[in-house]
Amino acid sequence: xxxxxxxxxxxxxxxxxxxxxxxxxxxxxxxxxxxxxxxxxxxxxxxxxxxxxxxxxxxxxxxxxxxxxxxxxxxxxxxxxxxxxxxxxxxxxxxxxxxxxxxxxxxxxxxxxxxxxxxxxxxxxxxxxxxxxxxxxxxxxxxxxxxxxxxxxxxxxxxxxxxxxxxxxxxxxxxxxxxxxxxxxxxxxxxxxxxxxxxxxxxx
Amino acid sequence: xxxxxxxxxxxxxxxxxxxxxxxxxxxxxxxxxxxxxxxxxxxxxxxxxxxxxxxxxxxxxxxxxxxxxxxxxxxxxxxxxxxxxxxxxxxxxxxxxxxxxxxxxxxxxxxxxxxxxxxxxxxxxxxxxxxxxxxxxxxxxxxxxxxxxxxxxxxxxxxxxxxxxxxxxxxxxxxxxxxxxxxxxxxxxxxxxxxxxxxxxxxx
DNA sequence: GTCTATATGTTGATAGAC
DNA sequence: GTCTATCAACATATAGAC
Numbered sequence: 001x002x003x004x005x006x007x008x009x010x011x012x013x014x015x016x017x018x019x020x021x022x023x024x025x026x027x028x029x030x031x032x033x034x035x036x037x038x039x040x041x042x043x044x045x046x047x048x049x050x051x052x053x054x055x056x057x058x059x060x061x062x063x064x065x066x067x068x069x070x071x072x073x074x075x076x077x078x079x080x081x082x083x084x085x086x087x088x089x090x091x092x093x094x095x096x097x098x099x100x101x102x103x104x105x106x107x108x109x110x111x112x113x114x115x116x117x118x119x120x121x122x123x124x125x126x127x128x129x130x131x132x133x134x135x136x137x138x139x140x141x142x143x144x145x146x147x148x149x150x151x152x153x154x155x156x157x158x159x160x161x162x163x164x165x166x167x168x169x170x171x172x173x174x175x176x177x178x179x180x181x182x183x184x185x186x187x188x189x190x191x192x193x194x195x196x197x198x199x200x201x202x203x204x
Numbered sequence: 205x206x207x208x209x210x211x212x213x214x215x216x217x218x219x220x221x222x223x224x225x226x227x228x229x230x231x232x233x234x235x236x237x238x239x240x241x242x243x244x245x246x247x248x249x250x251x252x253x254x255x256x257x258x259x260x261x262x263x264x265x266x267x268x269x270x271x272x273x274x275x276x277x278x279x280x281x282x283x284x285x286x287x288x289x290x291x292x293x294x295x296x297x298x299x300x301x302x303x304x305x306x307x308x309x310x311x312x313x314x315x316x317x318x319x320x321x322x323x324x325x326x327x328x329x330x331x332x333x334x335x336x337x338x339x340x341x342x343x344x345x346x347x348x349x350x351x352x353x354x355x356x357x358x359x360x361x362x363x364x365x366x367x368x369x370x371x372x373x374x375x376x377x378x379x380x381x382x383x384x385x386x387x388x389x390x391x392x393x394x395x396x397x398x399x400x401x402x403x404x405x406x407x408x
Numbered sequence: 409g410t411c412t413a414t415a416t417g418t419t420g421a422t423a424g425a426c
Numbered sequence: 427g428t429c430t431a432t433c434a435a436c437a438t439a440t441a442g443a444c
Contacts, residue, residue, distance in 0.1 A: 034237025114318045158392045165373035188362045
């Protein structure tokens, strides 16, 4: 399985994608600073110079991976948000699908989350801005439930942060080669989300 | 504030501590692979050779930091576990204090959590073994509540994992220089933990 | 677009004076 | 226990042939 299989860019050449894919694997395994450009090109089955045919620098690889990862996760969360008008149902789907996305893209998500420091200041600012939209979307979803009298959430921004934490932190420990039940994990997170907002009158 | 101020080792020399402290700061900021030995010794106000007077290698610094961090966090969780016999009260204290520890030691905890891959196989195995005890302690705390009929927790290991996630993931985004209300965050996590186990008959 | 060969700086770690 | 000086290996990135 390639690291980016579910989030590929159609307009990208196969060789370019292959280098990016190799870079994400290497960064996830050894960190950005611990990965040499030779690690990347060897994994991609190319010479050391091949990297610079497709990318300006090692940092450019991390930049593209970061954009790809954040956009993929954001698309997922947006689709889940639109899946239902019912606040309780919607929150369940959001937490479930966002968890599932992180389980399915654990390597990419790990790089994106833990190697932010290695981006140039401009690229980092770009990614940080993207990140705020996750929090905003979750806040909106919680506020809808509170307004409708369906959720009891005293601290909306804090609870939004906690719900995102629950999903994102999966990539810290989850290993698809070892762990056997990703679907169960996503279901559990959705169930815990329901409890955290104490949905009134919903199915117990 | 030094990165290890709350978890220092009394038998350690001041110079040695100063190097370790500098290393944790640098690792937290730039990653293990992105940090040079000169970054560390410059932060410590020493020459490049000073590192090797006190440590065998750069990896030895990460190893010591990892042990220090895990032991500090485990001590915290153990103390919280022993703080009460009441399952609900105990869980609240555990999540609150464990959250607080991670907020107080965000840099050290980040290094310990995110740079595991840079440890030698033997050192990594040592740390992984230490990690299991956190999960075990949380499982025990949940089982006590379930047995007493105070908690409704269908998936005990999964919920234990989620509770630890909620605390540990704080270090991914928390920045003491920016964020203003660590105490509120710890209180919120404890409150969310209470909701997640749906304590019956406790103060709503 | 791929390669081999290489330029140039930096890396982790050591030697040996004080 | 600290320093200055240094080594050999490695890093990122480029030149130029095919």
